[in-house]
Amino acid sequence: MKAQPLLPAPLKRRRGPRVAVLALVLCSLLLPFAFLFHRGPSSSSGGYVMTTEERHRQEVVLPPFHHVEVGNRGGGPPPAAATGKRQDALEKKVPKGGAGVIRHQALEKKIPKRSAGAVHQHKQQIDSHSTSGAAKPKVLPPPKVAPSKAVTGRTRDRDTREMSKATKVQQKGAKADEVETAKACQLEFGSYCLWSMEHKEVMKDARVKRLKDQLFVARSYYPSIAKLEGQETLTQEMKQNIQDHERVLSVSTVDADLPSFISKRMEQMQRTIARAKSCTVDCKNVDRKLRQILDMTEDEAHFHMKQSAFLYNLGAQTLPKSHHCLSMRLTLEYFKSSSLDSDDSPGKFNSPKYRHYVILSRNVLAASVVINSTVHSSKEPGSLAFHILTDAQNFYAMKHWFAGSSYKSAAIHVINYEAFILENLPKYSIQQLYLPEEFRVLIRSIKQPTDNTRMEYLSVFSHSHFLIPEIFKYLNKVVLLDDDVVVQRDLSFLWNIDMGDKVNGAVEFCGLKLGQMRNVLGKTAYDPESCAWTSGVNLINLDKWRDHNVTENYLLLMKKFKFKDEQSLRAAAFPLSLLSFQHLIYPLDEKLTMAGLGYDYGIDEVVAQRSASLHYNGNMKPWLELGIPDYKKYWKRFLVRGNRFMDECNVNS
The missing domain is CATH 3.90.550.10 (Spore Coat Polysaccharide Biosynthesis Protein SpsA; Chain A)
Known part of the structure; x- marks a missing residue:
C-alpha cells in the first residue's frame, strides 16, 4: 500500500521515451510504403509498369547501326547475310491480303515494333531478376560414380552439341533483331539509312566523349544543387564548369581540336560532380532531369537523322x-x-x-x-x-x-x-x-x-x-x-x-x-x-x-x-x-x-x-x-x- 504513491512519478519521467518509441514504430511502418511509392505504382495486372519500362530502356540493348546486316557496301561481309541473298524477282511474293503503302519522293514514318528476339531477351532478364532472390529447395547431390571414357566422350559431345545449338539460337535471335532494326530504319529514312549504316564510323575520340558524359551528368545534378541552401559556391562552380564544357564542345568535335588546358577542366568538372553526388538531393528530381535530357538528346538525334535523310535524297535527285x-x-x-x-x-x-x-x-x-x-x-x-x-x-x-x-x-x-x-x-x-x-x-x-x-x-x-x-x-x-x-x-x-x-x-x-x-x-x-x-x-x-x-x-x-x-x-x-x-x-x-x-x-x-x-x-x-x-x-x-x-x-x- 505504501508503494502506490510512488508509481505516478516514474510514469511522468518515462512519457518522453514512450513518445519516441511510438514515433520510431510509426516511421518503421511508413518506411516500406514510402519505398513502394518511390519505386512506382504496383498492380496485379501490370506489375511495376514504370519500372518495367525503365528496365526495357536499360537492359534491352538494340544492336548498333553498323552491325545491321542490311546495308554494308564497303568492307566486311555483305549486309544481306542475315536475310539470305536475293533470289529471282519472281520469288518476291507475299500472301493474299497484303497491304501496299506507296510513297513518292517522301519519307515514310513508321514506328518500329519490338522484335521477337528483343522481347525474348527481356523476358529472360525479368525471369532471372525475379528468381534470383527466391528461396530455392536444397537438393542432395547424387553419389559420385567414376564414368568410363566412352561415357565421358559421349557426354562431352552432347554438351558440345547443346552449346552449339544454344549459340545458334542466340545468334538467330540477334540476327532477327538486326533485321528488324534495319527494316524500321529503311521504312522511316529510306535508302539513306542503309547508306549511313555502311558509312558509319566508330567514334575514336574518347576525350570528347568523356566531356559529353561529364556535361550530361552535370546538367542533371545542377537544378537540384541550385535549390539547396548553403551550396551557393558549388552551384556557381558547377554552372561555370558547364558553360566551359559547352564552349569547348561547340568548336571541338574530335580530340585533335581540344585545347591544351582541357585536362584541367575535366579534372575540375570531375571534382565538382563528386561534390554534387555527396550532397543530399531528391533522387526524383535528378531522375526526372536525366530523363528530360535523354529525351531531348533522342529528339535532337532524330531531327538530325531526318535532316541528313533529306539532304541525302536531295543529293540523289540532283545532277552532280x-x-x-x-x-x-x-x-x-x-x-x-x-x-x-x-x-x-x-x-x-x-x-x-x-x-x-x-x-x-x-x-x-x-x-x-x-x-x-x-x-x-x-x-x-x-x-x-x-x-x-x-x-x-x-x-x-x-x-x-x-x-x-x-x-x-x-x-x-x-x-x-x-x-x-x-x-x-x-x-x-x-x-x-x-x-x-x-x-x-x-x-x-x-x-x-x-x-x-x-x-x-x-x-x-x-x-x-x-x-x-x-x-x-x-x-x-x-x-x-x-x-x-x-x-x-x-x-x-x-x-x-x-x-x-x-x-x-x-x-x-x-x-x-x-x-x-x-x-x-x-x-x-x-x-x-x-x-x-x-x-x-x-x-x-x-x-x-x-x-x-x-x-x-x-x-x-x-x-x-x-x-x-x-x-x-x-x-x-x-x-x-x-x-x-x-x-x-x-x-x-x-x-x-x-x-x-x-x-x-x-x-x-x-x-x-x-x-x-x-x-x-x-x-x-x-x-x-x-x-x-x-x-x-x-x-x-x-x-x-x-x-x-x-x-x-x-x-x-
Missing part, C-alpha cells in the same frame, strides 16, 4: 556538279563547232527495218551507257536505231556527245522533247519532259505484318511516256529503256514476241496487286487481282496502243485526279500508269531484268550476271557517289573513256 559541268562544256562546244546538225537522214529513224529503242534522259553519261551496253550486247548493231528524248537544257550537249562518239554502226537520234511537243503537239498540256517515276512501296501481310514486310522501289511510266505514239507516228513497235539500265544480253528476241492484243510487254510485279491500293487508285473501276508492273525494259506495240486509245484513256483518267502542285502531278503517274494499261500488259520473263541495284544490297552476283539487263532503280544510282560500289562495276564497264571534257570536269564515275 561534275556532270553539270560536262553538259555545259558540251553545249558550248556544240555551238563552237562548224556543223550544228550532224543527224543522219530522217528516213533511217522512221524505217521499220530497224530495231528502235526510245530513251528518256537528261544525263549524258547515263544515256551513253545504256546505248553502249545495248550495242555491245547486240549481235547486229547495225540494225539498231536509238531515239533519245531530252529537254532543251541538255539537248545540244546530247547532240554533240553522240555526234562525236562512235557506237559501232548504230544510228542515234537526239530529240528536243519540249520543242517537239510545242511545235507538233501543242494540244497536250504535258509539255515538260518527265523521266520514269519511282515509288517506294512498303508491302506487308495483314496476317503477319512483322514477318512479311519488305521495301521495294517500283518504276512506272511518267506523263511523257504517253505521248510516244504521237511522237513516233511512223513506227509500229519500239523498246523503251530507262536511263538507269545496263543491257548485258542481245535483246533482238523481243521483236519476235507476238503479244497478241496486248500493248505493253513488261515484267510483272505480282507481289503488289491493284486490290491492295484502293486508297491510291480512287473510285475508278479496276480488277483487284491485276498485278503491278515495272518499267526499265518495255516492249511497246504502238499500233495496238493506238487501237486501244491508251493516250486518250490516260487523258480522261488524268482529269479525275486533282493536282495541287508539281509533286502531286508526278505522284499521279503511279495510278495513271497502272490503270491505263489494265489488261493490256504482256508479262515478260522475270529474268529479262534484274531490278533493285539502286537500293538492295543483297543481290546475288551470280543472278546479276545471268540477267539480260540490270535496272538501278532506287536512289543509289551508279553515277552518284551514293551508289553501291559492288554494283558500279557493271555500269562502269560500258562508260566511254578518254573524253577530254570528262577529265576537265573531273567526272570520276
